Amino acid sequence: MRVLPWELRKLLAQWRVRLALAVCALGPLLLAVVLQVQTGLPKDTLFGRHVHESGLAIPLLVLGFAGTWAFPLLTSLVAGDIFSAEDGHGTWAALLTRSRTRAEVFTGKVVAAVLSALVLVTVTAVSSVVAGVLVVGAHPLIGLSGTEIDPGRATVLVLLSWACAVPPLVGFTALAILLSVVTRSSVVGIGGPVVLALLMQLLGLLGGLGRGAGILLTTPFAAWHGLVRDDPYYGPIWQGALVSLVWILACLVPARAVLLRRDVT
Amino acid sequence: MRRSALVVLALAMCAGCGTALTPASLSPSFAEVFAGLYATQQSRLGRTEVTQVGLRPQATCARTGASATGPGEDWLCKVAYIDQDTAYTQSFEVQLKPDGCWTAEGPPTAQPAELVDAVDGTRTPNPLSEFDGCLDTSWSSAGTSRPRTPLPGE
Numbered sequence: 001m002r003v004l005p006w007e008l009r010k011l012l013a014q015w016r017v018r019l020a021l022a023v024c025a026l027g028p029l030l031l032a033v034v035l036q037v038q039t040g041l042p043k044d045t046l047f048g049r050h051v052h053e054s055g056l057a058i059p060l061l062v063l064g065f066a067g068t069w070a071f072p073l074l075t076s077l078v079a080g081d082i083f084s085a086e087d088g089h090g091t092w093a094a095l096l097t098r099s100r101t102r103a104e105v106f107t108g109k110v111v112a113a114v115l116s117a118l119v120l121v122t123v124t125a126v127s128s129v130v131a132g133v134l135v136v137g138a139h140p141l142i143g144l145s146g147t148e149i150d151p152g153r154a155t156v157l158v159l160l161s162w163a164c165a166v167p168p169l170v171g172f173t174a175l176a177i178l179l180s181v182v183t184r185s186s187v188v189g190i191g192g193p194v195v196l197a198l199l200m201q202l203l204g205l206l207g208g209l210g211r212g213a214g215i216l217l218t219t220p221f222a223a224w225h226g227l228v229r230d231d232p233y234y235g236p237i238w239q240g241a242l243v244s245l246v247w248i249l250a251c252l253v254p255a256r257a258v259l260l261r262r263d264v265t
Numbered sequence: 266m267r268r269s270a271l272v273v274l275a276l277a278m279c280a281g282c283g284t285a286l287t288p289a290s291l292s293p294s295f296a297e298v299f300a301g302l303y304a305t306q307q308s309r310l311g312r313t314e315v316t317q318v319g320l321r322p323q324a325t326c327a328r329t330g331a332s333a334t335g336p337g338e339d340w341l342c343k344v345a346y347i348d349q350d351t352a353y354t355q356s357f358e359v360q361l362k363p364d365g366c367w368t369a370e371g372p373p374t375a376q377p378a379e380l381v382d383a384v385d386g387t388r389t390p391n392p393l394s395e396f397d398g399c400l401d402t403s404w405s406s407a408g409t410s411r412p413r414t415p416l417p418g419e
Contacts, residue, residue: 146301207363225399235403
């Protein structure tokens with residue numbers, strides 16, 4: 001685990017990562033202010049029609065919107081580059097002559113990428129709750145079963161809803177790592193998961209897959225819909241966690257094999 | 266390679282899974298959300314005694330087009346409910362999206378965009394003019410409504 005601190009230091013030195021952190025921290029506040037001053041409502045996204053009535057609709061609006069492409073982009077900014085950057089800088093040979101095995105380097109980089117994704121999402125979740133409460137106020141929220149949820153319970157449900165996005169988020173982290181390792185290109189590592197996410201989104205929107213859409217890695221981003229109501233249902237959350245786990249394994253196992261066998265000299 | 270093989274395999278397995286977007290799953294979801302919002306609407310107008318369960322909502326949803334199930338903008342939901350011992354029905358046009366969430370639009374005459382308080386004239390948004398709900402589309406949901414606690418009188 002001694003690889004991890006170094007990897008985190010390398011990440012924090014990147015302007016891209018700092019910029020992402022700043023956007024995650026300040027973006028929701030900006031969005032809340034813009035929504036508050038305009039009369040129109042973003043009705044196309046769930047909870048968009050409630051953003052003037054309750055500040056707790058803001059984090060759910062952001063969550064519904066972010067699942068489409070922002071989550072894959074956020075995680076691939078780090079994960080899509082963390083291996084291929086060593087190719088870009090020609091530093092693999094130097095890195096692997098240190099007293100750490102390739103397996104340790106792989107694990108350290110994966111943990112660093114997952115941690116970064118978790119930090120970025122946590123920052124966005126907290127800042128959008130704070131933005132909603134500060135700008136609009138902690139009023140009761142009309143849930144997806146039609147009844148009003150009191151602000152305290154709504155806040156808990158909002159944070160749980162954000163937690164539901166973690167499994168598919170880590171799935172996209174793993175996908176970005178696989179692309180980064182295999183192609184050795186940061187462009188593919190960062191852009192690839194975003195393009196794939198948009199393609200999966202499109203496949204889901206066409207509706208032809210029916211229940212088959214459940215295997216797409218973008219579907220679990222909507223699993224929280226079952227939570228924000230009086231009588232929650234958890235089927236989509238368990239299914240999403242299972243599907244994400246399969247994606248994570250299907251990406252990380254080959255990525256690790258490729259890196260362990262690569263000739264870097 | 267492994268991933269694409271897995272995707273193909275899972276798609277093949279799920280080809281017969283069909284759709285979770287059926288009248289049997291939309292109708293109870295619509296009835297529940299309608300009744301909840303109706304109670305919210307009435308409490309905004311000062312009638313706090315109206316409750317979601319007390320309305321005994323019954324909805325019948327169907328597509329008006331060629332197909333009977335699946336996503337589309339041609340769903341129509343009729344809901345019957347009881348308020349102060351009088352039975353009412355209302356119809357809503359419903360757009361059902363592939364992800365299982367739906368948006369209902371009420372007739373503007375019966376459900377205007379704003380509610381006007383009869384006493385002081387203040388305006389509040391009418392929760393029933395347009396509203397959203399979501400269905401459980403997970404593999405365990407079986408295309409019918411999930412078991413729920415029956416309402417009194419059912």
